[in-house]
Amino acid sequence: MGKLILVRHGKSLWNVQNIFTGWTDIDLATEGIAEAKKAGELLKSNDICIDVCFSSYLKRAIRTAWITLDTANQMHVDTKYHWKLNERHYGAWQGHNKNQILKDVGEETYWGVRRGYYLSPPKLDPKDKQQPKFDAHYKNIDPALLPLSESLENTSKRVVNYYFEAIVPQLVKGNTVLVSAHGNSLRALIGYIKNIPPEDIAHLEVPTGEPNLYEFDDNLNLTEHYKLK
Ligand SMILES: O=C(O)[C@H](O)COP(=O)(O)O
Numbered sequence: 661m662g663k664l665i666l667v668r669h670g671k672s673l674w675n676v677q678n679i680f681t682g683w684t685d686i687d688l689a690t691e692g693i694a695e696a697k698k699a700g701e702l703l704k705s706n707d708i709c710i711d712v713c714f715s716s717y718l719k720r721a722i723r724t725a726w727i728t729l730d731t732a733n734q735m736h737v738d739t740k741y742h743w744k745l746n747e748r749h750y751g752a753w754q755g756h757n758k759n760q761i762l763k764d765v766g767e768e769t770y771w772g773v774r775r776g777y778y779l780s781p782p783k784l785d786p787k788d789k790q791q792p793k794f795d796a797h798y799k800n801i802d803p804a805l806l807p808l809s810e811s812l813e814n815t816s817k818r819v820v821n822y823y824f825e826a827i828v829p830q831l832v833k834g835n836t837v838l839v840s841a842h843g844n845s846l847r848a849l850i851g852y853i854k855n856i857p858p859e860d861i862a863h864l865e866v867p868t869g870e871p872n873l874y875e876f877d878d879n880l881n882l883t884e885h886y887k888l889k
Contacts, residue, residue, distance in 0.1 A: 670695035682750030695869025700731020747842035751809025
């Protein structure tokens with residue numbers, strides 16, 4: 661079985677400003693560019709040759725993949741993009757300051773939605789121009805599949821579906837796979853790979869720009885997991 665390397669994009673401009681981002685297409689901050697370069701240096705110093713790379717449709721993850729591969733001198737690597745790796749859709753919380761939302765909804769709702777498994781933020785208004793169906797990125801996707809907000813459970817369904825559809829076949833071929841994605845799309849995927857029950861998922865945090873390597877046995881059970889150093 662091949663090796664899987666997961667990296668959360670470097671810090672974005674809205675990470676730095678503490679704003680809920682979700683599917684809003686915000687670019688990397690200067691600090692995030694430096695984190696992506698560091699991730700590429702770690703691939704290089706660990707002698708890791710990527711066979712195939714995957715990213716979401718969002719530029720903070722795409723740019724992280726590009727900078728990481730560029731820094732590792734592996735710009736030739738075939739890179740596939742898919743909306744199913746996007747960040748969890750943060751619904752009507754997108755574009756709002758996290759501290760303000762905490763004040764508005766209170767601790768219990770805030771943390772239940774932000775770190776729990778089953779709760780979703782309020783949906784975008786159906787007339788809201790932020791809706792993915794109005795965004796050219798998603799013009800070829802059935803609008804019925806595009807969310808107006810998501811719980812981690814919803815995110816997990818699409819991410820794990822894509823994992824089996826596109827990523828697992830690469831691992832089965834013995835390939836080394838790099839995935840550049842997001843805090844919550846990766847929480848969903850890691851939760852699945854590590855078999856973390858929904859009630860414990862709140863404790864899983866995925867820091868920006870830190871590549872983690874996962875190894876599997878022939879039945880795709882996780883055998884080893886470590887952070888690249
Ligand atoms: O979408 C966002 O706002 C962040 O990238 C991730 O959200 P989190 O801080 O709740 O994990």
